Amino acid sequence: MKWMIASAPWVLAAAISGPALAADNPASMTDAVKTSVFGTLPDGREARLYRFSNAHGVEMAVTNYGGIIVSLRTPDSDGDVDDIVLGFDSLDGYLSRAYQTSNPYFGALIGRYGNRIAGGEFTLDGKTYTLAKNNGPNHLHGGNKGFNQVLWDAKPFSNDTGTGVILSYTSADGEEGYPGKMDVTVTYTLSDQDTLSVEYNATTTKATPVNLTQHSYFNLEGEGSGSILDHRLMINADAFTPVDKTLIPTGEIRPVKGTPFDFREATAIGKRINDDNTQLEYGPGYDHNFVLNRPDGSDGELVLAARVTEPDSGRILEIATTEPGIQFYSGNFLDGTLTGKSGRAYGRRNGFALESQHFPDSPNQKDFPSTILEPGDTYHTRTVYTFSAR
Ligand code: BGC
Numbered sequence: 001m002k003w004m005i006a007s008a009p010w011v012l013a014a015a016i017s018g019p020a021l022a023a024d025n026p027a028s029m030t031d032a033v034k035t036s037v038f039g040t041l042p043d044g045r046e047a048r049l050y051r052f053s054n055a056h057g058v059e060m061a062v063t064n065y066g067g068i069i070v071s072l073r074t075p076d077s078d079g080d081v082d083d084i085v086l087g088f089d090s091l092d093g094y095l096s097r098a099y100q101t102s103n104p105y106f107g108a109l110i111g112r113y114g115n116r117i118a119g120g121e122f123t124l125d126g127k128t129y130t131l132a133k134n135n136g137p138n139h140l141h142g143g144n145k146g147f148n149q150v151l152w153d154a155k156p157f158s159n160d161t162g163t164g165v166i167l168s169y170t171s172a173d174g175e176e177g178y179p180g181k182m183d184v185t186v187t188y189t190l191s192d193q194d195t196l197s198v199e200y201n202a203t204t205t206k207a208t209p210v211n212l213t214q215h216s217y218f219n220l221e222g223e224g225s226g227s228i229l230d231h232r233l234m235i236n237a238d239a240f241t242p243v244d245k246t247l248i249p250t251g252e253i254r255p256v257k258g259t260p261f262d263f264r265e266a267t268a269i270g271k272r273i274n275d276d277n278t279q280l281e282y283g284p285g286y287d288h289n290f291v292l293n294r295p296d297g298s299d300g301e302l303v304l305a306a307r308v309t310e311p312d313s314g315r316i317l318e319i320a321t322t323e324p325g326i327q328f329y330s331g332n333f334l335d336g337t338l339t340g341k342s343g344r345a346y347g348r349r350n351g352f353a354l355e356s357q358h359f360p361d362s363p364n365q366k367d368f369p370s371t372i373l374e375p376g377d378t379y380h381t382r383t384v385y386t387f388s389a390r
Contacts, residue, residue: 003016003269009378014204021226022173024166026195029087030156030158032052032156032158032163033050033051033052033156033157033158033163033164033165034051034052034240035048035049035050035051035156036048036049036051036067036071037049037104038063038090038091038231038359039065039090039091039092039095040091040093041065041091041151042095042369045151045312047063047064047065047091047151048063048064048154049061049062049063049070050062050063050064050156050165050166051153052158052163052165052190052368053138053163053190054163054190054191054192054194055192056075056192056194057073057074057075057079057081057345058072058073058075058190059071059072059073059081059130059365060073060188060190060196060386061127062165062167062188063091063094064151064152064153064154064165064167064357065091065094065095065098065149065150065151065152066094066107066108066109066147066148066149066150066152067086067108067109067147067152067167067186067188068087068106068109068126068147068148069087069107069188069214069216070087070088070089070107071085071087071341072084072085072196072216072305074194074315074387074389076216076263076313076314076315076389077313077314077315077389078314079389082221082222082223082313082315083222083223083341083342084220084222084223084315084317085106085107085108085216085217085218085219085223085351086104086106086216086218086219086223086224086281086340086346086350086351087106087107087217087291087340087341088340088341089222089341093177094383095107101132104214104217104333104334104338105141105148105215106215106217107214107215107216107217108147108148108214108215109147109148109152109173109186109212109213109214109215109356110141110142110146110147110148110212110213110214110215110252110269111142111146111147111166111184111210111211111212111361112142112146112147112171112175112176112178112182112208112210112211112212113139113141113178113209113210113211113215113371114141114142114143114211114212114213114215114327114355114357114358114360115140115141115211115289115327115332115355115357115360115361116135116138116139116140116207116245116246116247116248116360116361117131117138117139117360117361117363117364118135118137118138118248118361118364119137119138119139120134120138120139120177121139121364122209122363122364124179124207124208124209124363124372125207127179127252129177129178129179130177131143131176131177131178132144132176132177132181136246138247138248139248142176143176143177144176145176146176147169147171147184147212148215149172150169151168151252152167152168152169152228153168153169154166154167154184155162157331159330160213161189161191161197161385162189162190162191162195162197163189163190164187164188164189164190165187165188166185166186166187167183167185167186167187168183168184168186168363169183169184170182170183171183171184172183173205173206178208178209179204179206179207179208180204180205180206180207180226180375181204181205181206182202182203182205182208182373183202183203183204184200184201184202184208184212185200185201185202186198186199186200186201187199187201188227193386194327194386194387194388195384195385196384196385197381197383197385197389198214198382198384198385199380199381200212200379200380200382201302201378201379201380202373202378202380202382203333203373203375203377203378204264204373204374204375205375206375206387207227207372207373207374207375208372208373209362209363209371209372209373210371210373210379211287211352211357211358211370211371212379212381213292213327213355213356213357213381213383214355214356215353216353216354217331217334217351217352217353218302218308218317218351218352218354219312219351219352220308220309220310220313220315220317221310221312221313221315221353222313222318222342223340223341223342223346224256224340224344224346224350225344225350226340226347226350227270227347227349227350228269228330228349228350228351228352229268229269229270229273229332229349230270230307230310230311230312231268231269231308231309231352232266232267232268232269232304232308232310232311233263233266233267233268233303233306233308233328233352234263234265234266234304234308234357235263235264235290235324235326235328236292236293236303236304236305236306237256237263237264237290237291237292237293237305238255238256238257238262238264238291238293239253239254239255239256239290239291239363240253240254240256240261240288240290240291241253241254241289241290241291241325241359241360241368242254242279242288242290243282243287243360244282245282245296246329247283247287247360247362248360249289249343249359249360249361249365249368251367251368252355253291256290258278259279260272260273260275260277260279260280260353261279261286261288261290263290263328266307266309269286269330269349269352270349272284273286273349274354283330283332284332285298285330285332286328286329286330286332287327287328287329287330287332287347288327289325289357289359289360290305290325290327290328291324291325291359292305292321292323292324292325292326294324294373300320300380301322302320302321302382302384303320303321303322304318304319304320305319305320305321305323305326305354305356305383306319306328306354307319307320308352308354312374313389314389314390315387315388315389316388316389317385317386317387318385318386318388319354319356319383319384319385319386320383320384321356321381321382321383321384322380322381322382322383323356323357323358323381323383324358324359325356325357325358325371326355326356326360327353327354327355327357327358327360328352328353328354329352329353329354329355330352331347331348331349331351331353332348332349333348333351334347334348334350334351335347335348336348356381356383358371
């Protein structure tokens with residue numbers, strides 16, 4: 001059974017001109033979201049699980065611990081539903097690993113700053129701020145206790161845009177070394193058009209870097225089903241930001257043309273991953289930010305960033321974003337030590353992440369688009385995932 005054909009122009013049209021955003025139009029039928037206890041945190045607070053679905057059998061579960069997408073079930077080209085994101089079936093799975101440096105951030109919201117800040121340091125308005133070096137010499141994904149490890153307030157909703165949950169969190173002034181008290185809201189909306197919209201809003205009391213993203217690892221054949229190297233990937237980017245051996249951008253914007261980073265035509269992820277290439281050696285594999293192609297004047301609007309097709313299941317994932325970049329991470333550091341929901345170990349490159357974002361280390365890179373949020377301004381970004389199969 002063919003249940004939907006991918007159509008990128010539709011994604012963009014509907015997503016841009018779509019109905020009022022969920023956050024503007026809150027709860028009407030909250031019984032569309034089933035709520036249960038997911039587990040208890042070491043400090044005694046309860047994490048909840050929110051489950052909701054759409055008219056075509058797409059089902060998802062989100063916990064307010066870390067804003068983690070715990071499961072995302074979508075039909076394949078025969079109509080068979082599988083969970084396409086890596087993760088654990090209990091809070092303990094996420095907690096027991098949360099404080100290790102090998103924490104893979106399965107499904108989590110990332111903040112305040114997605115990806116790396118060189119040397120765990122940046123200077124803003126003449127003052128130098130020191131952050132945790134939780135990834136070799138660098139700061140990664142918000143530090144020792146990023147937004148992936150905090151308990152968010154959650155409000156389930158259902159309205160004419162879809163069904164989902166509004167998560168909010170107040171990050172204290174100085175938390176993880178960042179300036180300013182920051183109020184953050186992230187809204188997950190699953191629609192009957194088979195889209196998942198993730199909308200981020202934030203305000204601050206002092207200028208601060210902000211770069212929020214979602215860190216789901218996908219395997220479109222179903223989590224636990226092995227390698228993702230056969231997935232075909234298209235990234236709408238003429239350039240990427242090469243890195244040094246600690247994965248900090250050098251500042252160069254390098255054309256992808258003639259390199260293993262050219263995904264402008266859909267190409268199997270594994271086709272060139274072992275090529276003799278210094279950037280792939282540093283990865284090791286793909287772990288790079290791509291500079292998305294964006295028509296002049298479309299800043300802040302959704303553009304198609306990536307499309308991934310899995311040949312056996314026929315599943316297709318499309319990602320559109322208002323962000324200037326996307327991090328393509330080919331799951332290089334998964335090593336078989338974590339066992340996921342289906343009881344199968346997650347080996348190297350058994351999942352991939354495509355994280356919409358501003359470029360890594362922007363606070364230290366004067367030529368990259370700024371990630372500084374000023375008091376009085378509102379941070380607002382949006383990323384839309386569209387699921388289909390053929
Ligand atoms: C980073 C990787 C990192 C992974 C999990 C990705 O966003 O780019 O280097 O290993 O997250 O932490």
